[in-house]
Amino acid sequence: MKKLILSAAIVLGSLSTYAATAPIVSSTIKSVSIQEEYTEVKLEEVPEAIKAALKAAYPSAVLDKAYINANKEYKLDITVGDKKGNLFADANGKWIQK
Template sequence: MKKLILSAAIILGSVSTYAITVPTTVGVVQTTTIQEEYIEVKLEEVPAAIMEALKGAYPNAILDKAYVNAAKEYKLEVTIDGKKGNLFADESGKWIQK
């Protein structure tokens, strides 16, 4: 009787381990990055409206480099209190979120 119960437990245990199959799928994610082309300009060529907006919003900012793209949007590399960062503005001095 003990052998019969033990045999049944082994058979049921082995059958249940093969009952579950996990499907494997591989998903492909494609990412496209569009990089805007900026051309470096001299600091003297940056419009006065941008310089005024920079001094108004960030009085301690030091303008390191400036770049412009075809849409007349400016990328400004600035240093504020020892931290470097980028700011974006249009030619009228309005800030752009990028």
């Protein structure tokens, strides 16, 4: 009788472990990108402080295009040799890391 009750308990215990469902883990990655809006300005309208800072930091750089945003931050498209890149500066000619 003990064996019958013990075996029934083992069988019922093993069935309940199979009936347990694993919790569903949902991982969602949300990324928000903020794009600042720049408007193109003429190269003549770029402040002299920015032009001087560009010549000091990159003497062989050629300023191709310039853009400005609402915070008076400038985005400069430059060419150094055969490489093209972007630089960011404020109106005083201080470089901004973006």
